Amino acid sequence: MNSSYSILPYALLLALLLGWALSSLDRSITDQLGQRSGVQSLKDVESQFGQGLTVAVLGGYRSIAANLIWLSKNQEWEERDVAGTLGKIALATSIDPRPEMFWLNGARILANDMPTWVVGLENAEQLEITDEGRAIARQYAERALAFLEESREYQSGNPRMHIESGMIYWKKLDDVESAAASFKAAIDTGGAPYFAYRLYGELLIELGLKHEALRLLQSHYETLPDDFLEAMKPVVGDRIRLLKRELNIAD
Amino acid sequence: MSAAISIQGVSKDFRIPGSKRRLRAVDNLNLEIERGSVFGLLGPNGSGKSTTIKMALGLVRPSKGKCEILGNSSLESSARKRIGYLPEAPCFQRFLTGRELLFYFGKLSGVKKTDLEDRVNSLLVRVGLEDAGDRRVGGYSKGMLQRIGLAQAMVGDPELFILDEPTAGVDPIGAADIAAIIREVREEGKTVLLCSHLLSKVETICDRAAIMVKGKLALEGSVESLTAATDFSSARIEGLSAEGRKQLETFAAEWHFDLSTPRRSLEELFLELAKGDGDLE
Amino acid sequence: MSVGGDKLNWSLSRTLVIASNTFREAVRMKLFLGMTGLAICALASSFLFREFNFGSSELKFIADFGFGGMTVFGSALAIIVTAQLLLGEIEHRTAMTLLAKPVYRSEFVLGKFLGVWVTVACFIGMLTLCLVLALWMRESSIRLDYPEEIEQGQSLVHYGGILWFSLAQVFRIGILCALVTLFSTYATSSIFAMVMGVLVWIVGQLQHVATEAGGVVENLVLKTIYSVMGYALPNFHLFDVGEGLAMGEALPISLVGKLLIYGVLYSVFYLAVATASFNRREL
Numbered sequence: 001m002n003s004s005y006s007i008l009p010y011a012l013l014l015a016l017l018l019g020w021a022l023s024s025l026d027r028s029i030t031d032q033l034g035q036r037s038g039v040q041s042l043k044d045v046e047s048q049f050g051q052g053l054t055v056a057v058l059g060g061y062r063s064i065a066a067n068l069i070w071l072s073k074n075q076e077w078e079e080r081d082v083a084g085t086l087g088k089i090a091l092a093t094s095i096d097p098r099p100e101m102f103w104l105n106g107a108r109i110l111a112n113d114m115p116t117w118v119v120g121l122e123n124a125e126q127l128e129i130t131d132e133g134r135a136i137a138r139q140y141a142e143r144a145l146a147f148l149e150e151s152r153e154y155q156s157g158n159p160r161m162h163i164e165s166g167m168i169y170w171k172k173l174d175d176v177e178s179a180a181a182s183f184k185a186a187i188d189t190g191g192a193p194y195f196a197y198r199l200y201g202e203l204l205i206e207l208g209l210k211h212e213a214l215r216l217l218q219s220h221y222e223t224l225p226d227d228f229l230e231a232m233k234p235v236v237g238d239r240i241r242l243l244k245r246e247l248n249i250a251d
Numbered sequence: 252m253s254a255a256i257s258i259q260g261v262s263k264d265f266r267i268p269g270s271k272r273r274l275r276a277v278d279n280l281n282l283e284i285e286r287g288s289v290f291g292l293l294g295p296n297g298s299g300k301s302t303t304i305k306m307a308l309g310l311v312r313p314s315k316g317k318c319e320i321l322g323n324s325s326l327e328s329s330a331r332k333r334i335g336y337l338p339e340a341p342c343f344q345r346f347l348t349g350r351e352l353l354f355y356f357g358k359l360s361g362v363k364k365t366d367l368e369d370r371v372n373s374l375l376v377r378v379g380l381e382d383a384g385d386r387r388v389g390g391y392s393k394g395m396l397q398r399i400g401l402a403q404a405m406v407g408d409p410e411l412f413i414l415d416e417p418t419a420g421v422d423p424i425g426a427a428d429i430a431a432i433i434r435e436v437r438e439e440g441k442t443v444l445l446c447s448h449l450l451s452k453v454e455t456i457c458d459r460a461a462i463m464v465k466g467k468l469a470l471e472g473s474v475e476s477l478t479a480a481t482d483f484s485s486a487r488i489e490g491l492s493a494e495g496r497k498q499l500e501t502f503a504a505e506w507h508f509d510l511s512t513p514r515r516s517l518e519e520l521f522l523e524l525a526k527g528d529g530d531l532e
Numbered sequence: 533m534s535v536g537g538d539k540l541n542w543s544l545s546r547t548l549v550i551a552s553n554t555f556r557e558a559v560r561m562k563l564f565l566g567m568t569g570l571a572i573c574a575l576a577s578s579f580l581f582r583e584f585n586f587g588s589s590e591l592k593f594i595a596d597f598g599f600g601g602m603t604v605f606g607s608a609l610a611i612i613v614t615a616q617l618l619l620g621e622i623e624h625r626t627a628m629t630l631l632a633k634p635v636y637r638s639e640f641v642l643g644k645f646l647g648v649w650v651t652v653a654c655f656i657g658m659l660t661l662c663l664v665l666a667l668w669m670r671e672s673s674i675r676l677d678y679p680e681e682i683e684q685g686q687s688l689v690h691y692g693g694i695l696w697f698s699l700a701q702v703f704r705i706g707i708l709c710a711l712v713t714l715f716s717t718y719a720t721s722s723i724f725a726m727v728m729g730v731l732v733w734i735v736g737q738l739q740h741v742a743t744e745a746g747g748v749v750e751n752l753v754l755k756t757i758y759s760v761m762g763y764a765l766p767n768f769h770l771f772d773v774g775e776g777l778a779m780g781e782a783l784p785i786s787l788v789g790k791l792l793i794y795g796v797l798y799s800v801f802y803l804a805v806a807t808a809s810f811n812r813r814e815l
Contacts, residue, residue: 007812008718011805012764018801019763022794029770029790030740062772063596099592308632310815328636329540336632342624344553346560358549359633403629413632 066096077109080117085109089147097154103147104164110144111168141172162186163196166203176206194224194231201239214243253322255411255442256284256307261316263302276302278466280316284459286410289433289443291453291474293517294463295525300446301339303463304413307444308336321411332361335404339415339446341396345389349380349399352388353406360407374402379428393420401429405436412436412443418452430456454517462524469524477520540634547643550635554647558613564651567609571601571659575666591667591674591688598663598694602656602701603772609655610705611729614648614712619722628815638807645713645803652709653702660698664691696783697773703795704771708733710802717810735761736768766798 073088089106096102115137116124126133148165155161166182169175183200186192197220204213217240224233244251261280264273277299284290294300305311306318309325323330343352353371362370375384378398383391388399397420404412414433418426426449433443433456447453453460454474461471470477491499503510558564578597621627621644631640667689674688712729719725739762749755771791773783 007805007808011714011809014801014805015764016760018797019765022797023763025790025794026767026770029787029794030767032784032787032790033770033773064600067593067596101592305815310628310631312814327540328634331632332540332634334632336629338625338628338632341629342626343629344557344626346557347553355549355553356629356633359546359630359635361634400629407633 063096063099066092066099066102069095070102077113082114082117085114093150097151100151100155100158100160103151103155104160107144107148107164107168110147111141111172115140137172141168144168144172157189157191159186159189159192159196162189163192166199170203176203179203180207198232198236198239205243210243210247214240214247214249217243252286253319254283255286255288255321256282256290256444257319258282258303258307259317259319261303261306261313261318263299263306263311264314276466277306277313280463280466280468282461282468282471284442284444286321286442287437287440288458289437289445289456291457291460292444292446292463293448293450293453293460293521294469297465298463299466300463301415304415304444304446307413308334332407333410335407335409335412337397337400337404337412337414337417340393340419341400343388343396343399343403345387347388348385349375349388349391349395349402350384352399353402356403357406362407370406370408374405377405377432378402379425394422394425397421397429398425401432410441412441414443415446416448417445418447418449426452450517450521460517462521464524470520474517477517540636542636543639546635547639547646550630550640550643551646551650554617554644555650558617558648558651559654561613561616563612563616564609564655567605568655568658571605571655572662574601574605575659575662579666579670591670594666594670595663595689595694598659598666599697602659602698603704606652606656606659606701606705607708607733610648610652610708611712611726611733613651614645614709615716615719615722615725615729617648618644618713618716619719619725622815623722631815637810641713641717641807641810642803645709645806648713649706649709652705656698656701656705660694664694667691667694693783696788699788700771700773700791703791704768706795706799707766707768707802708736710799710806714802714806714809717806717813732765733768736765738769739765739767740769766794770794 069088070092073085073092076084076088089102089109093102093106115127115133118136118140119126119133123133127137128134145165145168148161148168151158151161162182162185166179166186169182170179180200180203183196183203186196187200197216201213201217201220204210204216217236221233221236221240224231224236226233241251243249258280261277262275263277264275266273280299280303282303292300292303302311306313307320307325309327309330312326318325320330321333344355347355350371353374354367357367357371371384372381375381378401380395380398380402383395388396391399397417401414401417404414412433417433418429421429430452433445436443445453445457457474459471459473460477462469462477488495488499500510575594575597578594618641621630627640631637668691671688708729711732712725715725715728716722719728749758773787773791
């Protein structure tokens with residue numbers, strides 16, 4: 001018989017000792033990783049057992065599993081299946097909550113597409129005309145906002161989540177104040193795209209805070225590059241001049 | 252000077268899987284192999300020869316006793332610096348060429364880089380593979396494998412060779428070449444421990460031999476003494492004086508029978524021992 | 533070490549000779565070539581999946597396939613090649629001739645490990661190269677298709693991040709190779725060593741879940757089992773440093789250093805146990 005087996009009990013003891021000694025290093029790495037991107041924890045996975053989770057948690061193809069589920073939701077999307085689409089979106093984000101695309105597109109589907117599915121494409125105008133339609137649109141907009149709220153844990157440094165919330169508050173719920181707060185949060189997070197500043201300025205103007213809007217746009221204008229179309233520097237410059245004229249401020 | 256191989260009171264037990272019993276493969280073996288000799292280790296299958304060789308090489312640990320190679324414990328890796336080993340039915344990395352194989356083992360044997368190329372070339376010639384040195388070992392015949400195996404055993408210029416069935420699968424000409432190499436090696440003062448079932452070969456090459464049966468040493472001595480024939484009708488006379496022998500010779504001449512001691516073959520002796528469980532009649 | 537003036541020093545050069553031979557054997561294996569082809573095909577197939585919105589999400593998809601190939605195929609290769617090349621030597625008796633030379637068993641074990649590890653690291657390197665090429669091609673075509681939407685000088689892909697991810701996988705593979713080397717030193721068949729390797733890979737990937745479960749469950753037996761699993765095995769999940777690396781997330785040097793220390797300590801431990809085990813093995 002192979003006497004190599006006789007060292008296994010000692011090896012196991014030493015392995016336990018090593019694991020214990022390295023547990024603080026393990027925690028340190030986990031904390032650093034957790035801060036950067038969502039680390040899958042037990043509570044995230046336990047509700048999803050049996051739904052192809054085994055492949056997902058193997059790590060190597062977790063992202064691909066989530067991506068494939070996301071792609072497969074297109075089937076339910078085309079069939080205008082509310083429950084099916086919601087289920088796939090929830091599964092994709094629980095398997096891999098890191099891609100912003102899941103949260104942004106999921107929120108857009110909730111806020112824009114699902115109300116139309118509920119009332120029917122031919123009755124889409126009811127969402128703005130009738131009380132019942134408006135209630136359905138409101139309901140799904142609030143669900144989209146709650147969905148985006150879930151993403152905060154995994155997307156804490158991402159301004160786009162706040163921007164998406166701001167757009168829903170503004171366009172779907174007509175809540176300019178909340179929309180402005182969301183855009184401010186996006187700008188404060190850092191790394192917000194150029195249009196976020198312009199839209200925040202418009203919202204401040206709508207709220208009657210024209211001085212604040214002017215200060216914002218002026219400071220933003222200084223940072224804009226001359227040769228990048230999307231920065232829309234001339235447009236921002238025109239808006240500043242218009243605001244100054246309205247506020248009777250000399251150039 | 253210490254013996255080339257010194258086996259003192261060595262036993263080896265193997266645990267039988269699924270049972271508390273043990274199988275004794277080698278039982279209290281005592282063997283000394285002198286330097287500069289060719290020693291044949293014989294025995295039927297399962298007699299403990301391979302286990303003895305593995306203990307000599309340090310591949311297996313004795314359950315009892317000790318084993319020394321050229322004065323060093325066989326369990327130490329340093330003992331193998333001066334050993335060249337050819338296993339039975341050798342297997343080598345198939346993707347290597349013969350030349351690459353010798354380079355590989357030469358490096359592991361500690362041959363200096365400056366000497367290695369010349370040594371490899373000369374060994375390929377010596378074993379008759381100079382034309383096949385650049386072919387992959389995977390395409391070698393059985394005989395070619397034995398030859399390259401012998402070459403890798405020699406690459407480190409060892410003092411002690413342990414050859415397990417060196418002529419197995421080799422044609423008679425090749426076998427004769429290998430036997431000639433063994434004799435050359437002995438002339439160089441090196442020691443050879445040879446295991447073989449081709450007893451006629453062992454008889455012609457070896458100085459001394461030992462026969463193992465069921466893990467025990469049944470017989471050991473010079474080949475000449477071992478092959479001195481016994482006749483079923485021969486008489487065993489102990490303590491015969493010179494005067495007594497003279498009288499016996501006179502008696503034999505009168506009665507017309509031969510008093511000489513005819514030789515029997517080692518094969519006959521081997522079969523007698525193996526069938527008789529280690530006891531000579 | 534020895535009597536009579538004979539000394540045999542432990543030699544790195546003998547170890548490297550064995551490692552180099554192992555590497556040569558490994559890259560010739562059909563399995564290695566097959567896995568490499570499969571992983572590249574999987575990466576190429578990611579081009580077939582197009583989402584509605586192009587741009588960074590599509591690039592992330594391609595990156596995910598590449599990273600997935602490195603971890604899954606790389607891990608499978610590490611397990612199979614280590615078991616086959618180490619146990620294969622014992623099963624085919626080539627180890628006997630080798631160990632009859634003046635070679636320490638620890639040199640043999642370490643040489644085998646290094647040979648396989650370098651082989652799988654080369655596999656990851658090749659896949660990294662293919663991934664970088666695939667992403668660069670797609671990024672270039674996106675720039676051509678949507679020039680106004682991408683700022684001049686802005687990169688959609690963080691190629692340095694891809695290299696960091698690959699490096700993290702090399703550390704992970706090192707631990708896995710060392711573990712399978714350990715199993716191979718006492719296993720009697722390569723299938724057993726491979727099965728154990730796969731089990732440890734899965735359990736190691738879920739180790740963080742086991743640790744958390746150990747703190748949550750009340751049943752004492754289960755609690756002990758989860759805790760033992762949590763401490764006895766390495767946490768492979770640590771090396772999932774985030775596919776977001778390719779999309780610009782920064783990886784602190786301190787994190788790379790910690791992963792290196794973690795990887796080295798576990799690898800050294802398993803190799804030490806493997807050597808002790810192999811020293812006692814009878815061939």
